[in-house]
Amino acid sequence: MLAETITLAFQAIRRNAMRSFLTVLGVIIGVAAVVAMVTIGQGASDQVTAQIEGQGANLIFLSAVEGEFDAPAKPFDSDDVEALIEQIPAVLTAAPFGSTQMTLVNGNLNHATQVTGTDSRYLIVTGRNLIHGRAFTPGEEASGVAVCILGETVRQALFGRADPVGMRIRLGAISCEVVGLLEPLGGGGFGRDEDDIVLIPMRTFQRRIQGTRDIYAIQIALRDGTSNSGGVSAIESLMRERRRIAPDEDDDFNVLSMDQIAEMLADVTGVLTGLLASIAGVSLLVGGIGIMNIMLVSVTERTREIGIRLAVGAQAGQVLMQFLIEAVVLSMFGGVIGLVLGFVLAAVVAQYMGIPFSPDLAVAALAFVFSAFIGVVFGYFPARRAARLDPIEALRHQ
Amino acid sequence: MTDTVIELQGVTRVYGAGDTEVRALDGIDLVIRKGEFVAIMGPSGSGKSTALNVLGCLDSPTSGQYRFKGVEVGTLDRDQRALLRRHFLGFVFQGYNLLPRTSALMNVELPLIYKGMPRQDRLVAAAAALDKVGLAHRAHHDPSELSGGQQQRVAIARALAGNPEVILADEPTGNLDTKRSVEIMELLQGLNRDGMTIIMVTHEDDMAEYAGRLIWMVDGRIERDAPTRKAVADAG
Ligand SMILES: Nc1ncnc2c1ncn2[C@@H]1O[C@H](COP(=O)(O)OP(=O)(O)OP(=O)(O)O)[C@@H](O)[C@H]1O
Ligand SMILES: [Mg+2]
Numbered sequence: 282m283l284a285e286t287i288t289l290a291f292q293a294i295r296r297n298a299m300r301s302f303l304t305v306l307g308v309i310i311g312v313a314a315v316v317a318m319v320t321i322g323q324g325a326s327d328q329v330t331a332q333i334e335g336q337g338a339n340l341i342f343l344s345a346v347e348g349e350f351d352a353p354a355k356p357f358d359s360d361d362v363e364a365l366i367e368q369i370p371a372v373l374t375a376a377p378f379g380s381t382q383m384t385l386v387n388g389n390l391n392h393a394t395q396v397t398g399t400d401s402r403y404l405i406v407t408g409r410n411l412i413h414g415r416a417f418t419p420g421e422e423a424s425g426v427a428v429c430i431l432g433e434t435v436r437q438a439l440f441g442r443a444d445p446v447g448m449r450i451r452l453g454a455i456s457c458e459v460v461g462l463l464e465p466l467g468g469g470g471f472g473r474d475e476d477d478i479v480l481i482p483m484r485t486f487q488r489r490i491q492g493t494r495d496i497y498a499i500q501i502a503l504r505d506g507t508s509n510s511g512g513v514s515a516i517e518s519l520m521r522e523r524r525r526i527a528p529d530e531d532d533d534f535n536v537l538s539m540d541q542i543a544e545m546l547a548d549v550t551g552v553l554t555g556l557l558a559s560i561a562g563v564s565l566l567v568g569g570i571g572i573m574n575i576m577l578v579s580v581t582e583r584t585r586e587i588g589i590r591l592a593v594g595a596q597a598g599q600v601l602m603q604f605l606i607e608a609v610v611l612s613m614f615g616g617v618i619g620l621v622l623g624f625v626l627a628a629v630v631a632q633y634m635g636i637p638f639s640p641d642l643a644v645a646a647l648a649f650v651f652s653a654f655i656g657v658v659f660g661y662f663p664a665r666r667a668a669r670l671d672p673i674e675a676l677r678h679q
Numbered sequence: 680m681t682d683t684v685i686e687l688q689g690v691t692r693v694y695g696a697g698d699t700e701v702r703a704l705d706g707i708d709l710v711i712r713k714g715e716f717v718a719i720m721g722p723s724g725s726g727k728s729t730a731l732n733v734l735g736c737l738d739s740p741t742s743g744q745y746r747f748k749g750v751e752v753g754t755l756d757r758d759q760r761a762l763l764r765r766h767f768l769g770f771v772f773q774g775y776n777l778l779p780r781t782s783a784l785m786n787v788e789l790p791l792i793y794k795g796m797p798r799q800d801r802l803v804a805a806a807a808a809l810d811k812v813g814l815a816h817r818a819h820h821d822p823s824e825l826s827g828g829q830q831q832r833v834a835i836a837r838a839l840a841g842n843p844e845v846i847l848a849d850e851p852t853g854n855l856d857t858k859r860s861v862e863i864m865e866l867l868q869g870l871n872r873d874g875m876t877i878i879m880v881t882h883e884d885d886m887a888e889y890a891g892r893l894i895w896m897v898d899g900r901i902e903r904d905a906p907t908r909k910a911v912a913d914a915g
Binding site for chain 1 (some may be wrong): 732735757762764772778779792793841
């Protein structure tokens, strides 16, 4: 009998092609939306995580700011940098860091970017390499001459494909010789472009741009295998000592580890994913309401159908089983198409936005189950009410 | 005249309550034996369809007793009543009640599916039933592509396809011209001769004459219950 009931269910699906199609469409929209949105959101947050990990998880930013709103505080000096390296065993190396936005000019090409004053230890701290040219010499760093190292984005903006090493560019009023070219990090997509950067010696930055010998930020790399939080607290206590902060006073500097940044970014991408998920939830609901409508609209006709079946000798259970199979088949069909469509959509968007494609099967399963649930509930419950009537009442239903 | 198929005792069917109460059946006593061909006539609204629905186990009496082949129908549950309809009863509705967007053949097949008949037998039986009502050439048409009279005949084919013990037909010739009506009545008569019990509601005296017994209803009651003239003549 089950085989017959399945046959009847498929007959009914074919017989009511339009209704079946709309039901399936509702499920498809719901499932595809959720799957696509969540997959894209997940991809974006994976991307951010990957970028942070690319920065080196051992990186720590030390900045001379205080209070809740990061007001500028007493600056550091170059002795602080040396002290960090010499006195804290966990510190691999450290580099001063100062930066400002400037416009670069080469002939009639110009490009606005972040000009960073630092020293050659910056390359070790950030784990970056030169693909061409050289780093700053100790002499250049001590005297503060105008030399610079370009990132790939800056090179393309000012030189196209030409070799910039040995050429001169202008940084505002400063004429500056290009001595090296950073290896591109690529990436792109979300976050800032790590190749849109120009490095000059810290001393040059201080003398020609900042006008003081102050250092407002230091980038520190911890040795591999040391704990992030241990490094942070060692840096904190060294700085409190050097800056003579009384035990009851707050820090007048800020230590931020990559771990903490990762956490903050995870919060942000969590919000993003949540947002996408709620949009998806709305689509799911819209799809669900669509299914509901179609099912309820067809109740009259279906009630008569049930009356006819009962009249020719069907038992209520058989009729219900048929309706259940029908609803399940339509929902599953829509669900599978929705899943595939959602993943394809997400893959295309991921490709386009340059983020990884990160399918989450749990969410897909959830969307699938939800749609199937709606399909079954609204296909089944009106039918159950009708199957409880006397056949003649079901037949009379208007 | 031996076994009793249908026995009603004081059956009522009341719609609504209070001021709007309608006593569609108002105390029906009736015995129908195996092999009878009964015609029910009466003015519109006299309760003919209601009576037929109750006899067909599509509707439940408000009070009174209905015994089908000795079984008290009131004591059966819904599923048991469904089995009774499935195996013993064939119903022709006043309004056909065919499944829309479903071919004539599939409509006729429907009761056979629930009877659990294998697919091949089912197709043969359904086609034969359609052939009997002269619709073999329309087997693959939907009800919407058939005339009223043709739909009526599909409904009749559906009722007789399962070879039930009793056929209940509510105005089976209501939409047919005289020639078709006569064909259908002769068909029913043939089935009756083979032993099928037939109960038919009709408005036409000519059609009633094919039956052996005529029940005349007024206001939910049986006013007259007698052999038809033809039956008297046949006996005489
Ligand atoms: N579902 C219902 N609700 C209320 N009253 C009903 C219902 N069905 C039938 N009736 C009433 O019961 C009475 C008998 O109706 P029934 O349909 O049995 O008449 P009938 O003899 O078959 O009439 P017709 O020859 O017009 O088909 C009528 O007065 C009708 O109005
Ligand atoms: Mg009637």
